[in-house]
Amino acid sequence: MGATPEDEKILMHSVLDYEKKPVHVYLTPTKLVIENNARPRCHDDTNDSLALGFQPSSRFISHVINLKEVIAVRSERRLQNKEDKLSLNPFQDSSLLQANKSQTTKAFYVYVIKRVSKHKWRHKICHFVSKDYGTCHLWIDKITEILRNPEWKRPKRLLVFINPVGGKRRGPQIFNEKVRPLFDLAGIYTEVVITKRQFHARDMIYEYDLQTVDGLVSVGGDGTFSEVLNGLLDRVNSEAGVEQTFRHSPKSPSLRIGIIPAGSTDAVVYSLAGINDPITSALQIILGDSIGMDVTAIYKKEEFIKYTVTMLGYGYYGDLLKESESLRWMGPKRYTWSGFKAFVANKAYEGEVSFLLASEEDSHPRDRNVCYAGCEKCKKSVVKNSQAISGKDNFLEYDLGGASEALPSTKRASYMMKDGWHRVKGRFCAINLVTISCRCALSPTGMSPSSHLGDGCMDLILIQDCSRVQYLRHLIRIPDAKADQFDFDFIQVYRVKEFSFQPASEPEDADEGEGQDRNGCIIKMTGHTRLASDSNLHSIWNCDGEVFNHPSLYAQVHCQLISLFARGVEEHSKEETLIHCPSCCSSCENDKHDIPE
Numbered sequence: 001m002g003a004t005p006e007d008e009k010i011l012m013h014s015v016l017d018y019e020k021k022p023v024h025v026y027l028t029p030t031k032l033v034i035e036n037n038a039r040p041r042c043h044d045d046t047n048d049s050l051a052l053g054f055q056p057s058s059r060f061i062s063h064v065i066n067l068k069e070v071i072a073v074r075s076e077r078r079l080q081n082k083e084d085k086l087s088l089n090p091f092q093d094s095s096l097l098q099a100n101k102s103q104t105t106k107a108f109y110v111y112v113i114k115r116v117s118k119h120k121w122r123h124k125i126c127h128f129v130s131k132d133y134g135t136c137h138l139w140i141d142k143i144t145e146i147l148r149n150p151e152w153k154r155p156k157r158l159l160v161f162i163n164p165v166g167g168k169r170r171g172p173q174i175f176n177e178k179v180r181p182l183f184d185l186a187g188i189y190t191e192v193v194i195t196k197r198q199f200h201a202r203d204m205i206y207e208y209d210l211q212t213v214d215g216l217v218s219v220g221g222d223g224t225f226s227e228v229l230n231g232l233l234d235r236v237n238s239e240a241g242v243e244q245t246f247r248h249s250p251k252s253p254s255l256r257i258g259i260i261p262a263g264s265t266d267a268v269v270y271s272l273a274g275i276n277d278p279i280t281s282a283l284q285i286i287l288g289d290s291i292g293m294d295v296t297a298i299y300k301k302e303e304f305i306k307y308t309v310t311m312l313g314y315g316y317y318g319d320l321l322k323e324s325e326s327l328r329w330m331g332p333k334r335y336t337w338s339g340f341k342a343f344v345a346n347k348a349y350e351g352e353v354s355f356l357l358a359s360e361e362d363s364h365p366r367d368r369n370v371c372y373a374g375c376e377k378c379k380k381s382v383v384k385n386s387q388a389i390s391g392k393d394n395f396l397e398y399d400l401g402g403a404s405e406a407l408p409s410t411k412r413a414s415y416m417m418k419d420g421w422h423r424v425k426g427r428f429c430a431i432n433l434v435t436i437s438c439r440c441a442l443s444p445t446g447m448s449p450s451s452h453l454g455d456g457c458m459d460l461i462l463i464q465d466c467s468r469v470q471y472l473r474h475l476i477r478i479p480d481a482k483a484d485q486f487d488f489d490f491i492q493v494y495r496v497k498e499f500s501f502q503p504a505s506e507p508e509d510a511d512e513g514e515g516q517d518r519n520g521c522i523i524k525m526t527g528h529t530r531l532a533s534d535s536n537l538h539s540i541w542n543c544d545g546e547v548f549n550h551p552s553l554y555a556q557v558h559c560q561l562i563s564l565f566a567r568g569v570e571e572h573s574k575e576e577t578l579i580h581c582p583s584c585c586s587s588c589e590n591d592k593h594d595i596p597e
Ligand SMILES: Nc1ncnc2c1ncn2[C@@H]1O[C@H](COP(=O)(O)OP(=O)(O)OP(=O)(O)O)[C@@H](O)[C@H]1O
Pocket: 163, 164, 165, 166, 167, 168, 195, 196, 197, 198, 199, 200, 220, 221, 222, 223, 224, 225, 227, 262, 263, 264, 265, 266, 267, 544, 545
């Protein structure tokens, strides 16, 4: 049961029927408190709608509804009018409707979210009946007024982009059947655009009057979200006069982005919510949940290419993507097949990786400190980052010595140069750089399970040239939440702020080092001896699931550059408490008002 709101101001009190029993109901600025009828009455029940000063007592409270988790409140009459017009009310089963027809004006419904299983949200309907029309409408008006509290930042108007070809091509259907009815219920106006081509969403964001909306919504996979993100960041930076030069400091947009998963991998949504469930994501948008997420800017040499949020993968994940692009007709299964082919090919690529370590002494990719909703590490990082930005160029300000000592037993084969950069040269099966954990259905804890959404760091995973058996041992640990997928001699992991890669075979190698101290030793990672062939010379980069053909790449992360309509992954133990909340489990179990999936 939630905290007793005895210390909260009581805005309203009435005796109402709830679950067919008379109960005392109290309204506070944040809660609806239901007290069972065992409490002795000290008020005239016929005129108690504003019985201020009558406090609930924790001894009698049977149910607390958190108003921050209320989607909407509706009168029964409004629902019945809608029912008459549409002949089907998606939020109510017909038996309940029939039963209530005799009380057309005295009942109201409170739609509140409920947690139905690990990370999955639905909504339930709490049905209240008052003695008269006036009391009923007083309750509706007062709750509606609280829900409109501007501090709760709930969106009222959204620009929605739906990719009709992403994933299993169900984007429009998912939006119309699962999301739109919830947005309508919450009174959110949407302008919907079904994208007609690649970059349609991005180009439209460049032109659209963004002042007229409270947020953008991407209905699709990671590629669609990436377009929306890049469109918004390009637009905001262009308007702010920020040139996207090498290592620029992008401006943070005030508009938030929501994501309704309808793609193949949905790694961003998975990492944000722990599940790729369109209804859960829609409910978090409605509640106005906000979370800051890191964004990585990537450059080819010094030329800005784009912003990314999930992963940059060279070698295994680059080859996998290259293969999968020609197999789009297979839908999401193409990744399994391409992954198998890339595994069998077992290629390794030569090059030099350079990186600037993060200064967080207490943080590294193997610390098992998972990022959950309300993550303290992310909260601290945003403050620390804003202090760093307000200082001068932070390029050489990281405490590299401290960070080096703090890293755990990870095999450290890098060499730190005088300029603070670490270098690793060798042959790599995979170079993976993740900005967030990159969870997905195949890997529920992600490519880097301890990566944070908003700590201003990327996790660098270097997989040295190794045998198929060794690589397979690593791969099979990825979906296993208890195993350490990085605990191998051929894998190194680092938490970094900046990164660059130069392939050994690129002609541009001749120019490298301009303006930087490149003197000093490079520790070589020795791998298996292979016969070099042309196809082994270089891979491509997999950037958020999109191909980037140029092997040399530079990446810099920006702490919580973007705000999303999301809550973060709720910790399982906390969720269980909520699911089995003794005060509400009976109404949760009895609820049968889900939108059909
Ligand atoms: N009408 C369209 N026709 C062709 N391509 C489109 C259209 N609309 C959007 N796109 C492009 O489709 C690409 C793939 O979309 P998306 O990433 O959403 O799906 P996915 O690849 O199946 O999912 P995921 O990225 O999660 O694996 C994106 O790059 C997007 O720009």
